[in-house]
Amino acid sequence: MNPIDRLTIIEALRVLKARYCWLADHKEWEQLGELFTEDASAKFFDPSGQLRSEARGRANIANKVGASVGAAQPIHHVFSAEFTISSPTEAAAVWAMEDRLIQPEGAEASYRTMHGFGHYHEDYRLVGGAWLISKLEQSRLKLDFD
Secondary structure, three states, rough: OOOHHHHHHHHHHHHHHEEEEEEEOOOEEEEEEHEEEEEEEEEEEEEOOOEEEEEEEEEHHHHHHHHHHHHOEEEEEEEEEEEEEEEOOOEEEEEEEEEEEEOOOOOOOOOEEEEEEEEEEEEEEEOOOEEEEEEEEEEEEEEEEE
């Protein structure tokens, strides 16, 4: 693969991840689901490495993420991505991440804010000319609750 094709794929994946963060932060769950392949899988782990949640299929993933956020306001930041381009139609990345969930005033929740740190481990496929997430695994290094 020539360097221009590789950089073009990397930029498309950066835009895809930025869109994921924007849609999650704006609670646009149906549109967020459209960023995944039909057969996508998602797993979410706590800092001890224990699986906390998982889903398969774009609609189920969107519903699972939406339900876990609930009434809270999510805020996502991703950075320091490492990319592996396997072919013109398959790629992977590991993104360092930080997120917050802020409960609205008066919410009946076990915490007011959650502040997390970790990584997104993602696989991607080119489908119909668009890069989509085929596998997402979120690992956590630390979670703080107030």
